[in-house]
Amino acid sequence: MHRRIHNMSDMAISSARAHVKHIHVERISKLILVSACVLIFVSGCNSPVAPGSANKEIPRLANGKPDLSGIWEATSAADYDLEPHSNRRDAPPGAGVIDGKIIPYLPAALEQKNKNFANRLTDDPALKGYTLGVPRGIYYPEPFQIFQRENDIFLVHQFGHSVRTIYTNNTDHPKDPYDWWLGDSRAKWEGDTLVVDVKHFNDKTWLDRAGNYHSDALHVIERWTYIDINTVEYQATVEDEKVFSRPWTLSVHLHRHREKDFQLIEDYRFTKDYEEFYPPKASEKP
Amino acid sequence: MCYKIVRRIILGIFLFSSWVDINAQEQVVPAAANSSAANPPAEGGGIAIEKVVLPIASSDWKGPRLADGQPNISGHWSNTIANHNNITDPQGGIPNDPNPRRSESGPRENRAPSRVTDPIDGKLPLLPWAQAKVLEFQKGFHNPTKPEYIEPLARCAPAGIPKSLYWHGYEISQYPGYVLFQFNSGTRIIHLDNKPHLHASIKLWNGDSRGHWEGNTLIVDVSNQNGKALLGRSGEFISENAQIEERYVFNEDGSRYNYVVKINDPEVYSRPFTMTIPAKRYTEKSQPNGWHFEVEPATHADADIRLDHYERICAENNGAFGITAAKK
Numbered sequence: 001m002h003r004r005i006h007n008m009s010d011m012a013i014s015s016a017r018a019h020v021k022h023i024h025v026e027r028i029s030k031l032i033l034v035s036a037c038v039l040i041f042v043s044g045c046n047s048p049v050a051p052g053s054a055n056k057e058i059p060r061l062a063n064g065k066p067d068l069s070g071i072w073e074a075t076s077a078a079d080y081d082l083e084p085h086s087n088r089r090d091a092p093p094g095a096g097v098i099d100g101k102i103i104p105y106l107p108a109a110l111e112q113k114n115k116n117f118a119n120r121l122t123d124d125p126a127l128k129g130y131t132l133g134v135p136r137g138i139y140y141p142e143p144f145q146i147f148q149r150e151n152d153i154f155l156v157h158q159f160g161h162s163v164r165t166i167y168t169n170n171t172d173h174p175k176d177p178y179d180w181w182l183g184d185s186r187a188k189w190e191g192d193t194l195v196v197d198v199k200h201f202n203d204k205t206w207l208d209r210a211g212n213y214h215s216d217a218l219h220v221i222e223r224w225t226y227i228d229i230n231t232v233e234y235q236a237t238v239e240d241e242k243v244f245s246r247p248w249t250l251s252v253h254l255h256r257h258r259e260k261d262f263q264l265i266e267d268y269r270f271t272k273d274y275e276e277f278y279p280p281k282a283s284e285k286p
Numbered sequence: 287m288c289y290k291i292v293r294r295i296i297l298g299i300f301l302f303s304s305w306v307d308i309n310a311q312e313q314v315v316p317a318a319a320n321s322s323a324a325n326p327p328a329e330g331g332g333i334a335i336e337k338v339v340l341p342i343a344s345s346d347w348k349g350p351r352l353a354d355g356q357p358n359i360s361g362h363w364s365n366t367i368a369n370h371n372n373i374t375d376p377q378g379g380i381p382n383d384p385n386p387r388r389s390e391s392g393p394r395e396n397r398a399p400s401r402v403t404d405p406i407d408g409k410l411p412l413l414p415w416a417q418a419k420v421l422e423f424q425k426g427f428h429n430p431t432k433p434e435y436i437e438p439l440a441r442c443a444p445a446g447i448p449k450s451l452y453w454h455g456y457e458i459s460q461y462p463g464y465v466l467f468q469f470n471s472g473t474r475i476i477h478l479d480n481k482p483h484l485h486a487s488i489k490l491w492n493g494d495s496r497g498h499w500e501g502n503t504l505i506v507d508v509s510n511q512n513g514k515a516l517l518g519r520s521g522e523f524i525s526e527n528a529q530i531e532e533r534y535v536f537n538e539d540g541s542r543y544n545y546v547v548k549i550n551d552p553e554v555y556s557r558p559f560t561m562t563i564p565a566k567r568y569t570e571k572s573q574p575n576g577w578h579f580e581v582e583p584a585t586h587a588d589a590d591i592r593l594d595h596y597e598r599i600c601a602e603n604n605g606a607f608g609i610t611a612a613k614k
Contacts, residue, residue: 174584277434278438
């Protein structure tokens with residue numbers, strides 16, 4: 001008990017960060033912000049409308065922004081391998097989802113990737129039920145549900161039931177960030193496209209089950225755009241100067257689940273190792 | 287970077303049992319039965335903030351509504367009395383603790399009442415075999431020689447129903463057809479569209495929830511729960527066949543609600559019982575709090591207060607304290 005009490009002071013220190021109040025704003029930074037808003041507004045007006053888009057018919061929030069609410073899932077083989085690949089015992093074939101087809105690894109990083117690939121049936125973090133990270137959670141073959149309000153968007157992933165928050169309240173990345181499994185997501189609307197800047201990741205997630213990976217320098221820029229009312233084009237530009245020689249972009253389509261009574265079913269599979277021990281059974285004597 | 291959050295989470299897991307003791311000098315709130323007095327000046331740190339459960343009657347909702355007609359109760363919430371250490375004497379310390387608190391806790395009436403509000407004696411009507419299992423867990427918890435003596439929450443399993451409502455603070459958000467609960471350990475989606483429950487063969491830590499609003503009350507029918515999340519670290523439990531009905535009764539100004547959960551589980555209990563958990567709302571004006579209101583000020587250029595809530599991750603950061611403890 002005494003030991004626990006001593007540790008409480010550590011707890012108090014770590015939570016003390018939360019008491020920092022907001023920052024005094026100088027006039028000049030306000031000017032910059034206003035200018036940036038004007039630029040975004042103008043560029044939004046000039047955004048080209050994707051061919052075949054039905055922009056007037058897509059669902060919208062009360063503020064006019066596209067409403068991405070719904071249960072979505074990619075049907076591509078992206079999670080098996082982002083790059084083009086023939087069929088494998090553990091994967092269907094796939095044409096690849098990357099511009100330029102091949103991920104531009106730095107030489108040392110490519111060696112690591114090849115090791116990951118060789119050990120993929122044991123080393124893939126997803127096998128432990130861990131949060132998939134960004135962008136992998138989006139094209140992993142399980143549904144996720146978007147809950148959207150004007151100022152925030154929650155993505156509830158069936159896998160692990162992990163929740164990612166995308167802030168759309170005109171806030172920036174934290175000044176004293178942690179390294180997060182899902183990074184820190186701040187978004188703006190460019191016309192009808194949601195553009196999300198995601199950074200401050202840890203290095204513990206993979207990009208697919210073929211061992212494609214990243215470091216804690218990962219920076220992802222996502223673009224979410226309705227193609228029609230039941231289809232969203234998802235693009236992610238991936239930067240990581242420790243692992244890749246240049247940024248590259250992947251693209252998948254997300255399809256809205258429309259089956260009758262479809263719903264997410266929680267998938268906390270990391271509890272599988274021990275859940276048999278609960279609850280107590282009347283047949284087992286103390 | 288990573289170290290900070292790992293340390294924080296490990297501390298969170300292992301220290302939760304001491305919070306009630308640490309914060310034993312909580313504010314004393316006069317025992318007022320009048321619900322209009324439901325705004326005691328309870329801010330500040332710690333878990334054991336209040337000692338009373340103020341009644342809130344089911345009635346009409348006169349407060350703000352969302353566009354889809356739901357009473358607008360979206361926001362950050364947390365229970366006001368202790369945590370999951372002790373169901374029947376929430377501020378009374380840990381049952382069968384081999385290292386009990388050194389200070390006297392005083393007469394029973396000086397502490398918050400039992401979480402159990404029916405039966406009125408405040409006791410859980412456990413069947414004898416189940417009572418024996420609870421006692422075995424309470425003793426085994428402090429020297430876990432069997433895997434079942436480890437509280438699943440310490441392994442980052444979802445806190446389940448009803449314990450999620452008296453664990454850390456949580457966020458409720460509302461959407462057409464849904465109420466979303468983001469707990470510190472686990473997430474619940476309440477469906478308001480009356481779709482049929484999942485097939486009984488599917489068992490879930492947080493069950494399958496169907497809700498509807500009646501005036502100021504959200505009524506939720508829970509099925510498909512797996513019975514694996516304990517009611518408390520004191521070992522009380524329900525079976526996977528328990529029937530659960532929850533009533534979230536909100537007060538007039540939306541600053542408080544009482545969570546009233548009725549559980550019927552003839553496999554484990556001799557009769558249905560009801561627990562009542564009081565909760566209060568935390569807003570932008572509230573002080574962040576490392577237990578009830580775990581938010582951070584957001585970075586932005588305007589004068590208003592906006593809040594970040596960092597990702598709720600547990601198993602991944604729990605290392606040897608969680609997953610590997612169960613490896614065979």
